[in-house]
Amino acid sequence: MATERTLPGAAMFRTRIALRRLQGTLFVVLAIAVVAASLASLAFLAADVLGRGVGWLDWQFLNSFDSRFAERAGIKAAIYGSVYMMTFTLLLALPLGVMTAVYLEEYAQDGWFRQPVQINMSNLAGVPSIIYGLLGLTVFVRWMGMGRSVLAGACTMALLVLPIIVVATQEALRAVPSGIRDASYALGATRSQTIWHHVLPQAFAGILTGNILAASRAIGETAPLITIGALTFVPFVPEHPLDRFTALPIQIFNWTSKPQTAFHDLAAAGIVVLLAVLLTMNSVAIILRNRAGRAAGGGRR
Amino acid sequence: MVQQVSEATSKRQGPSLPDLIPSATPRVGMPAPTDEAIEDAAIEVRGLSLWYTRKQALADVSLRIPRHQVTALIGPSGCGKSTLLRCFNRMNDLIPGVRIQGEIDVDGVNVYAPGVDPVEVRRAVGMVFQKPNPFPKSIYENVAYGARINGYRGDMDELVEQSLRQAALWDEVKDDLKKSGLALSGGQQQRLCIARAIAVNPDVVLMDEPCSALDPIATAHIEDLMRELAQRYTIVIVTHNMQQAARVSDRCAYMLAGDDLIGRLVEYGSTEQIFRNPRDPRTEAYITGRFG
Amino acid sequence: MQASLYTERKLSRRNRARDARERLIAGVLLLAASVGVLTTAGIIASLAGETLRFFQQVSIIDFLTDTQWTPLFSDQHFGIGPLVTATLLTSAIALFIAVPFGLIAAIYLSEFAPARARAVIKPALEVLAGVPTVVYGFFALIVVTPFLQRFIPGLSTFNALSAGIVMGLMIIPLVSSLSEDAMSAVPASLREGAYGLGSTRFEVATRVVFPAALSGIIASIILALSRAVGETMIVAIAAGQRPVLTFDPTVPIETMTAYIVQVSLGDTPYGSLSYLTIFAVGTSLFVMTLVMNVISHWVVRHFREQYD
Ligand SMILES: Nc1ncnc2c1ncn2[C@@H]1O[C@H](COP(=O)(O)OP(=O)(O)OP(=O)(O)O)[C@@H](O)[C@H]1O
Numbered sequence: 001m002a003t004e005r006t007l008p009g010a011a012m013f014r015t016r017i018a019l020r021r022l023q024g025t026l027f028v029v030l031a032i033a034v035v036a037a038s039l040a041s042l043a044f045l046a047a048d049v050l051g052r053g054v055g056w057l058d059w060q061f062l063n064s065f066d067s068r069f070a071e072r073a074g075i076k077a078a079i080y081g082s083v084y085m086m087t088f089t090l091l092l093a094l095p096l097g098v099m100t101a102v103y104l105e106e107y108a109q110d111g112w113f114r115q116p117v118q119i120n121m122s123n124l125a126g127v128p129s130i131i132y133g134l135l136g137l138t139v140f141v142r143w144m145g146m147g148r149s150v151l152a153g154a155c156t157m158a159l160l161v162l163p164i165i166v167v168a169t170q171e172a173l174r175a176v177p178s179g180i181r182d183a184s185y186a187l188g189a190t191r192s193q194t195i196w197h198h199v200l201p202q203a204f205a206g207i208l209t210g211n212i213l214a215a216s217r218a219i220g221e222t223a224p225l226i227t228i229g230a231l232t233f234v235p236f237v238p239e240h241p242l243d244r245f246t247a248l249p250i251q252i253f254n255w256t257s258k259p260q261t262a263f264h265d266l267a268a269a270g271i272v273v274l275l276a277v278l279l280t281m282n283s284v285a286i287i288l289r290n291r292a293g294r295a296a297g298g299g300r301r
Numbered sequence: 302m303v304q305q306v307s308e309a310t311s312k313r314q315g316p317s318l319p320d321l322i323p324s325a326t327p328r329v330g331m332p333a334p335t336d337e338a339i340e341d342a343a344i345e346v347r348g349l350s351l352w353y354t355r356k357q358a359l360a361d362v363s364l365r366i367p368r369h370q371v372t373a374l375i376g377p378s379g380c381g382k383s384t385l386l387r388c389f390n391r392m393n394d395l396i397p398g399v400r401i402q403g404e405i406d407v408d409g410v411n412v413y414a415p416g417v418d419p420v421e422v423r424r425a426v427g428m429v430f431q432k433p434n435p436f437p438k439s440i441y442e443n444v445a446y447g448a449r450i451n452g453y454r455g456d457m458d459e460l461v462e463q464s465l466r467q468a469a470l471w472d473e474v475k476d477d478l479k480k481s482g483l484a485l486s487g488g489q490q491q492r493l494c495i496a497r498a499i500a501v502n503p504d505v506v507l508m509d510e511p512c513s514a515l516d517p518i519a520t521a522h523i524e525d526l527m528r529e530l531a532q533r534y535t536i537v538i539v540t541h542n543m544q545q546a547a548r549v550s551d552r553c554a555y556m557l558a559g560d561d562l563i564g565r566l567v568e569y570g571s572t573e574q575i576f577r578n579p580r581d582p583r584t585e586a587y588i589t590g591r592f593g
Numbered sequence: 594m595q596a597s598l599y600t601e602r603k604l605s606r607r608n609r610a611r612d613a614r615e616r617l618i619a620g621v622l623l624l625a626a627s628v629g630v631l632t633t634a635g636i637i638a639s640l641a642g643e644t645l646r647f648f649q650q651v652s653i654i655d656f657l658t659d660t661q662w663t664p665l666f667s668d669q670h671f672g673i674g675p676l677v678t679a680t681l682l683t684s685a686i687a688l689f690i691a692v693p694f695g696l697i698a699a700i701y702l703s704e705f706a707p708a709r710a711r712a713v714i715k716p717a718l719e720v721l722a723g724v725p726t727v728v729y730g731f732f733a734l735i736v737v738t739p740f741l742q743r744f745i746p747g748l749s750t751f752n753a754l755s756a757g758i759v760m761g762l763m764i765i766p767l768v769s770s771l772s773e774d775a776m777s778a779v780p781a782s783l784r785e786g787a788y789g790l791g792s793t794r795f796e797v798a799t800r801v802v803f804p805a806a807l808s809g810i811i812a813s814i815i816l817a818l819s820r821a822v823g824e825t826m827i828v829a830i831a832a833g834q835r836p837v838l839t840f841d842p843t844v845p846i847e848t849m850t851a852y853i854v855q856v857s858l859g860d861t862p863y864g865s866l867s868y869l870t871i872f873a874v875g876t877s878l879f880v881m882t883l884v885m886n887v888i889s890h891w892v893v894r895h896f897r898e899q900y901d
């Protein structure tokens with residue numbers, strides 16, 4: 001039996017296995033620390049706003065307009081503004097986004113138009129949101145004469161979230177097996193019938209997820225609304241698309257910018273509401289997606 | 302040592318298996334006669350079995366691979382050739398759920414013994430893969446990579462040149478060592494991978510179908526190279542090409558997976574004997590192309 | 594004979610109607626798809642128009658070389674330098690956090706983490722990018738700055754440091770997710786080759802996979818930088834509104850985006866010179882981020898290794 005325990009050919013190396021193994025171990029420790037630190041800051045942020053804001057969260061807060069006095073201030077106008085704006089945004093962006101994606105995936109597969117539209121979409125996704133604000137200010141507020149209204153905000157926001165919806169819808173359409181299209185064509189269906197009856201229903205979950213993502217983005221965005229001049233002090237509920245408005249993140253920004261700590265706590269309360277809404281929306285998206293996924297997977301309808 | 306092997310094999314007669322060909326005696330490993338010819342084994346496998354999670358892929362393989370010769374593992378697809386080859390340098394350790402029983406000595410060191418680091422084993426037992434896989438680095442850095450990480454003490458330029466010369470690539474690339482390894486032709490890439498493997502001064506070089514992605518001329522090049530390299534290294538090659546096995550190998554191991562899909566060693570002997578005078582009818586069937 | 598001719602004609606009439614409808618639908622879809630292009634055109638038109646009007650009143654040389662930015666004062670200066678340096682300062686601090694954190698997380702997720710840990714950690718990190726920026730602004734101003742002031746006594750209430758750090762936190766997932774994608778796309782055969790030469794997992798990750806994925810990693814960093822440059826609310830809330838040419842991270846500064854917010858919040862009359870400044874600044878910002886995005890795409894396309 002072998003008496004020597006070293007492997008052949010080792011003499012010309014200083015292999016130092018233990019040291020090299022240690023590098024890996026240290027790296028894993030470091031990486032876990034890095035990940036933990038990032039997630040801990042997030043948890044800390046959540047805990048902090050909850051701690052500051054939870055005392056202010058009551059019906060009065062939800063059902064009052066803004067006020068110079070912290071005790072009387074609330075987010076009624078902001079909630080209405082955000083809900084209206086998000087609704088209009090989706091009404092505009094959803095059909096536009098889905099149609100764009102359908103065109104790119106199902107119609108323009110090899111047309112000259114596809115490439116520039118696709119590149120343009122990915123570049124639009126990288127444009128800073130405040131630039132959309134400047135666009136909205138010039139085009140919607142001034143040129144189209146919408147003023148600093150809910151509608152102007154929604155139009156701006158719709159363009160901002162358009163790339164999100166388009167990309168998500170494209171992915172969902174690509175995931176639909178082509179066998180379904182072939183089967184439909186084989187039955188004599190036209191392209192639009194095939195898409196409407198077979199492809200879109202199959203892609204529903206993905207489209208929905210994309211739209212919820214887009215809605216979350218629209219609800220949280222602040223900068224473009226400031227640029228188009230959404231008011232920070234709105235003691236009324238907008239009743240018309242051309243009414244002026246405020247939105248939840250604007251209200252939070254406004255309170256954060258005030259020197260008094262009472263308003264900071266109000267801002268924290270507003271953040272709690274905003275984060276709760278976002279959390280709910282994303283949970284709903286996950287649940288719906290799972291359910292749709294199961295149905296598409298052959299489960300009972 | 303020889304005695305120990307036969308002892309081990311006789312003890313580990315595997316579970317009875319349905320025997321497809323009645324005339325063949327079920328053998329596990331190849332007993333004494335051919336093994337005795339090997340005086341100096343670079344690799345010695347004793348009673349090796351392997352499982353992928355639940356599924357067994359190798360059963361009770363025992364064989365001794367002679368130093369400074371070319372040994373070919375042949376057999377139909379899925380019989381466990383690659384699996385066996387990857388046991389020699391513990392590559393299988395990287396696949397989650399792999400379990401191994403038995404022993405493999407490389408130069409007398411049991412590479413599966415506790416306390417042996419697979420990283421060290423892979424330095425001593427090099428590997429060349431089916432598809433050339435040079436790193437996206439310069440030719441020089443490809444060859445120097447292994448030596449660097451293993452803490453090479455000598456002159457790196459010299460080592461790179463010497464390795465490229467041994468791999469019969471030096472003359473083609475000596476003026477262009479900074480060029481990306483990916484910019485070479487397929488056959489050159491494979492020789493670069495060979496140079497890379499021998500730069501860490503291995504004892505054994507494993508090659509898993511090293512020519513299957515290459516054209517006939519590049520293949521001939523690599524085959525010549527294998528013969529050359531056998532003077533300094535022990536070479537184990539997996540091949541599906543019978544002519545190649547006959548051309549380059551000194552010894553052949555024929556493996557086969559039965560109905561249970563578990564790979565076993567059917568016959569092992571000199572290439573001459575395996576091709577001219579196979580003892581097992583299943584080997585003969587495979588060699589003559591009637592099967593596999 | 595007659596009957597069949599009749600049905601054929603009827604069929605062809607029906608087909609023609611159907612074709613017309615299909616063509617109409619395709620046309621409507623094409624129209625919808627053009628909105629994205631129109632958006633780009635709108636951005637460029639709206640920025641360019643007002644910016645040109647701005648440069649009719651202010652020399653482009655002054656804009657680029659003057660070291661003061663005081664359009665809202667009586668002694669007007671229009672040197673964008675202070676806004677640009679402030680933007681670069683906060684972005685640099687953000688990258689200083691996000692690049693090491695993001696890359697370590699990416700290497701860990703791609704090469705070390707067990708599948709189950711990865712399935713939890715990756716989406717959890719991505720939550721960081723989903724938090725609205727106004728929330729991060731609040732966090733930077735109300736939580737992080739007071740915390741840092743305990744260690745850095747001279748730290749102003751508004752400063753680049755807190756804003757940059759929090760922004761870095763926000764863009765970690767941008768670096769980590771895209772870099773991880775790039776590393777996961779490195780073929781397994783390269784890893785095998787490296788292991789076969791006696792590499793440890795750490796060496797495979799850092800010396801083979803990481804360099805092989807470098808183009809994707811650099812692209813992710815450029816994208817993160819572009820995000821940081823265009824980020825608005827964090828800096829508008831926490832970094833201040835004082836356009837000074839400095840690289841001191843402890844004093845108030847004003848980034849390009851923060852300036853646009855500042856003017857938008859005030860009652861700047863439409864068409865006035867100070868109104869036009871936000872478009873000049875916006876154009877500069879747009880060009881900067883566009884160049885970065887283009888470079889990032891170009892890096893991916895031109896330096897990606899071709900393995901087959
Ligand atoms: N990673 C793995 N996980 C599970 N089973 C595997 C794995 N790799 C191989 N196997 C199984 O082990 C058996 C032997 O595979 P192996 O790759 O060793 O065969 P082979 O003889 O090299 O075949 P080929 O000539 O096609 O390369 C096969 O049944 C295969 O399906």
Ligand SMILES: [Mg+2]
Pocket residue numbers: 382383384509539
């Ligand atoms: Mg194989």
